[in-house]
Amino acid sequence: MNYISIHYLRAVAALMVVFCQIEIPLARIGDQGFWPGFLEGGVDIFFVISGFVIFLSIQSRSMGVLDFYKRRLMRIVPLYWIVTTFLVLVAIFTPQFLKSIRFDAMHVAASYAFLPYPSPADGLLYPILAPGWTLNYEMLFYAAFGLCLFLLPRWRVLAVSAVLIALPLLGILVRPDWPPAIFLTSSILLEFLFGVGIAWVLSKRAGSRKAGASLLFAGMMLFMASPFIAQHVDLLRFILLGVPAAMIVSGALLLEKARALPIWPLPKLLGDSSYALYLTHGIVLSAMGQLWLRLPFGSGGLSLAVFSILTLLASLLGGIVTYRLVDEPLQNWLRANTARSRPAQLSA
Template sequence: MLISVQALRALAAWTVVCHHFMQIFFDFKARGPLGQLFIDKGAVGVDIFFVISGLVIFLSTEGKSLPPTRFLLYRLFRIVPAYWLYTLLMALLVVFAQPLLPDQSLDWNHLLLSLLFIPTENPGGYGIYPTLNVGWTLNYEMLFYVLFAWALLFRLEVRLLVVAALLFAVSQAWTGFGWISAFYRSDIVYEFLLGIAIGMLYRRGWIGAGLWLPLLGIGAALLAIYHLSPAPRLLNWGVPSAVLVLSCMALERYVERSRVLKLLGDCSYSVYLMHVLVLSAGGFLAQRYGINPYLMFGVCVLAIGVGSWLSYEWVEKRSYRWLKARVDDEPVENLSRQKY
């Protein structure tokens, strides 16, 4: 994985954290221009995630003879254990610590559908969200994985077209007939294609190293995100997110040795999954005991940072290696020497 992409993934995760801080602590009521910025634009972290996801999946399968079923198993091993853990923790908090999550309610059928990545109306009545609310993005991720698995049956040069055709069929044609949930009709699903396209450009050597041009691209992308509304999402936030990813890749030589940025990127998935739980607890304590919200946010950031590192090391890595070893019939100690 490119360290520049890891750094951007970490930035995207923490941008979403700040967005939800404004929601949980201030009910999306701005406390200054920075707070308003995170309220209005913090959700763009998801768009960056989706572009990076398309890029990573393309690069990780390029040049490999990987059967579709094996690809899907590997992605499930990578995504599911941590997601199930934090979903179940959320369910337990809703049942046994309701004051922490006053707007949440639990329905066992909905919990099961959440664990299976099937979009359905949240029992709290605020939209199609799983038990762990941030998991709505993983429903899109799983759709992308399934469709990309089909594309592995085709040669590398046409995979982008195959995935694009399948995405269009699912999100536009099939949802219109009610075969697939209308949840997938959002144009955000096409942001994965932008990541695949960037991966193709990178493998062909068309993304060269640079400094001023990539920095200009980053500045232009950030200005576009700042001035444009999130609709239409693919055009207004998806394309600038793709420019951010591409520009950061061109800066790889300046960060390629940074262990800190790599670690932050490694932990970003756990940051994304756990942050709402930590912020909810922090918001409850701040309100009950009159603690300054920004001081409590600092405590939450520390807790999320340490917790995500422990989660990455003890949940994500260990579960992935153990499950992969079962499928590959390879000793776990051999996998521990491989790059994760």
């Protein structure tokens, strides 16, 4: 499970998402220029990584269904609920600071429950903490995958593949117009299957520098070309961005299996804090944008470049601080208490 390449790719994916989202406050302060749209593919890298890690984790140890769900909830829920609660409080008491959030009790409840519900601000299926839309898909994947643990190990790949293929296929055939049904049948679920497939295939073969470098390079080129491809060919996201993401993940893993990667402190720290960075970057971007509008810096090219750099650094700092002061201590406490509770359960 100690794939340092996966750790580094988490950092890369989080940075891609943050840099992609800088476009929003830039537009608010006057920028109308081109912004690399392929950076949103960081989300697709996260989905592929998730499929890879989850499959590998249950293959490397004996794990029951309830234990699997408990571990995933412990990792995802606490920090997400903390940041969501912060936004709920801001929306209630100082709504003027939130330009894209409207308080609605049902929307808030659905956000806490990881359920798709139209946002009262724009009707999109985003929770109050917008990046949480990806966590809704993560939870759907966990729910499906956990049920497969009732089966013998040799049947798990087939079972989870059947579920992750059947749901998007149903969406293509039925074309539902009810928002929750659209969510449940999205073809983006196939990106988790890419990760599962990578874990299953790579567990049976050795690394390769040539194949790894080729896949990594080709995936990066397809990522950068995706905005231009989308202008000429109507492709579903799991093909346009999911396939390059899978190529990048598999390429990095093949390279690592061929040669061990060094552990660099800064990329490791960014990998550790990638979840906190992903959840908090929108708050930092919004705050930086509103602050910049109140300062006499103008909206020229140099000013926008300085804003982009400072905003990126502020987002990174916010993610690292949140990880060090909130997420890491909380996870350590949860793991320690879970470990202490096991002997008592056994003795009972």
